[in-house]
Amino acid sequence: MSDVIADISMSLDGYVTGPEPGRESGLGRDGEAIQRWVFSSHESPQDRAILEAAAKAPGAVIMGRNTFDFVDGPNGWNAEIGFGYDQPTQSWPPVFVVTHAAPEAPRLTTGFTFVTDGIDAALKAARDAAGGREVVVMGGASVIDQALAAGLVNRLRIHLSPVVMGSGTRLFDLVDERVLLSQSDVVVTPNATHLTYEVN
Template identity: 40%
Template sequence: MSAVFVDMSMSLDGFITGPNDSRENPLGEGGERLHEWVFDLASWREQQGLDGGKTNRDDEIVAESIERIGAHVMGRRMFDNDGGPWGDEPFEGYWGETPPFHGPVFVLTHHAREPLEMDGGTTFHFVTDGTEAALERAEAAAGDRDVRISGGADVVRQCIEAGLVDEIQLQLVPVLLGDGIRLFEHLADGPIELERTRVVESPDVTHLRFRVKTDTANE
């Protein structure tokens, strides 16, 4: 059975984007700083169709995460920073003609849309019947691999509150953004107990991994 995991970069003060995120600037002001640690890694570059890159412990952790993913779930806000009708020429995401997912991606939305097939094996499926339905479809598509909740914050919180997340991986970046979107703000059900299962330090980022304790997740 597939595990469901969250894997996101986060600032030391808990933000996953900077302030004033928009379609033109989806990570917000200063938000790209959260991902600088990954840009030169060989495993990340390979997913983008690029050659070269560093091979170190950070790269091993990214490669490990990529290898386990069979399907992604994301919110409409992550896909296009919008929430309204798709319009006559619907946006096709931020990732160009060859998105780095290379598999099925289930996008939560209130507005129906036909699946969007892209180069490189990525197909975006637009799900209008809720978070649990999206996860069920993702788990079926993932087979013996795992499902990654890729964002944004609202979808991550919904899945955690519903007791649907098995594991949380945080890439903690040594920066204080001061404003933006916080990952764990306003969780409706708490406290939610976690068990720390790994800590890996590097000069640019600290990798944290937690198991969600199932006996407390739904209390």
């Protein structure tokens, strides 16, 4: 059975976006600092290796509707930028979007499945599609929180960025019970501390 990996970048004070994220700016105002390790990966061999490994690993991806709306928007994924940032984007893994209702006329359709029955149904469909490879829950915060709260995550990867945002979209706000973790890996680069936890 596929392992489920929640993978997201976060500021030191727990934010995964800046304030006012939306269709045109998925990271919100000044939120690019949270993803600096990705945008600067061509200057850091360690960050680059982590990015490339993360892009190649998944057999399927889960995202929430807000993340999809940005990905589908004018500044979202295209022939040069997609899952894995600037990795080859001719074909990314199948993506399952957790949403209350499918969008009426999305720009991106090939490879995207809209799941309206919740995170459990999305995970089942993603595991079926992954063929035993990892299922990555890439965000946003709400869908990761839902997966953690439901006990569906095997591993949590946090790319902790050296920035204090002060406001934005927080991770873990929907998790209201203790989740025990075991730290299994730490990689420190100039742009981030890459933390991997096994979920007990």
